[in-house]
Amino acid sequence: MNLKRYKPTSPSKRQLILLNNSFLNKFPLIKSKIVGMVNLSGRNNSGKITIRHKGGGNKQKYRKINFQRNYNSTSIVTSLEYDPNRTAYIASIYNSFQNMYDYIVAPLNLNIGDIIKSGFNANVKLGHTLCLKYIPVGSFIHCISVNLKKKAQLTRSAGTFSTVIEKTRNYCRIKLSSGEQRLITAESYATIGIVSNENNFLKILAKAGRSRWLNNRPKVRGVAMNPIDHPHGGGEGKTSGGKTSVTPWGKPTKNKITSKSKNKFILISRKSKI
Numbered sequence: 195m196n197l198k199r200y201k202p203t204s205p206s207k208r209q210l211i212l213l214n215n216s217f218l219n220k221f222p223l224i225k226s227k228i229v230g231m232v233n234l235s236g237r238n239n240s241g242k243i244t245i246r247h248k249g250g251g252n253k254q255k256y257r258k259i260n261f262q263r264n265y266n267s268t269s270i271v272t273s274l275e276y277d278p279n280r281t282a283y284i285a286s287i288y289n290s291f292q293n294m295y296d297y298i299v300a301p302l303n304l305n306i307g308d309i310i311k312s313g314f315n316a317n318v319k320l321g322h323t324l325c326l327k328y329i330p331v332g333s334f335i336h337c338i339s340v341n342l343k344k345k346a347q348l349t350r351s352a353g354t355f356s357t358v359i360e361k362t363r364n365y366c367r368i369k370l371s372s373g374e375q376r377l378i379t380a381e382s383y384a385t386i387g388i389v390s391n392e393n394n395f396l397k398i399l400a401k402a403g404r405s406r407w408l409n410n411r412p413k414v415r416g417v418a419m420n421p422i423d424h425p426h427g428g429g430e431g432k433t434s435g436g437k438t439s440v441t442p443w444g445k446p447t448k449n450k451i452t453s454k455s456k457n458k459f460i461l462i463s464r465k466s467k468i
Contacts, residue, residue: 199211200212210400211397219273219274223272227296228257231255231256233253247410247412252408259284259298261337263312263313268291268311269311270309271286271287272295274300274304280299281352282351282389282391283391284300285297285298301390302389304387304390318386320387324386325381326368326381327366331358331359331361332358334388335358335385338356338383339384340378341379346385352389353391353393365378366380372464375460375461375462377461416442423442
């Protein structure tokens with residue numbers, strides 16, 4: 195397995211388990227696709243915190259990923275790299291006909307030197323991007339666009355994949371890793387394969403400092419607060435049970451669908467997948 199375990203030379207290394215990324219390029223290959231990024235620490239344009247528990251973290255640069263490969267191209271994989279902004283690995287590809295480099299989300303088992311295609315030139319092979327109407331039922335796919343004009347929005351995280359379970363003339367029915375089933379137009383594009391770095395969920399950070407490096411700030415349980423700070427707070431002693439689970443602003447969190455989405459193309463939501 196592609197994991198690194200450490201000798202317990204210090205308390206922070208006793209439980210530490212990380213991924214072995216020695217096969218990745220240490221330095222980015224395409225400098226023109228890298229831009230600086232400002233850490234917003236969960237704040238909006240007026241400086242108010244809209245996402246809690248964010249802040250600090252190491253400085254990172256953003257890699258521009260090509261999520262819209264809906265054109266005819268034939269490229270070769272030139273490197274596999276780490277991306278600090280996503281859990282999956284990325285691959286740099288070079289199109290010799292257009293003399294153009296790009297970054298893509300790397301599928302599992304993609305190797306340097308592999309030829310990948312998109313558009314009408316593509317076949318049902320690992321890393322090829324083509325229309326859903328040309329992909330056989332039962333195939334594993336990722337980086338799925340909702341329609342022809344949009345970039346890939348579904349199934350981009352490490353180790354995830356979607357499955358084509360039904361096709362009609364105009365629509366395809368796909369099942370996401372969450373169990374949700376959606377109708378996607380048959381003209382939409384998707385990439386063959388499973389997203390790389392499938393062992394990412396096995397990492398153990400082992401100390402709070404590693405979370406701080408990743409821009410995550412500490413979280414405090416509501417039951418450990420005072421009544422003025424959280425609806426769960428207060429009480430004599432430990433009172434973790436017996437209260438209705440709510441957000442800090444009093445909205446229920448269990449047995450209630452809080453999403454206001456009216457997407458008619460979601461056939462089976464993740465709530466009702468069982």
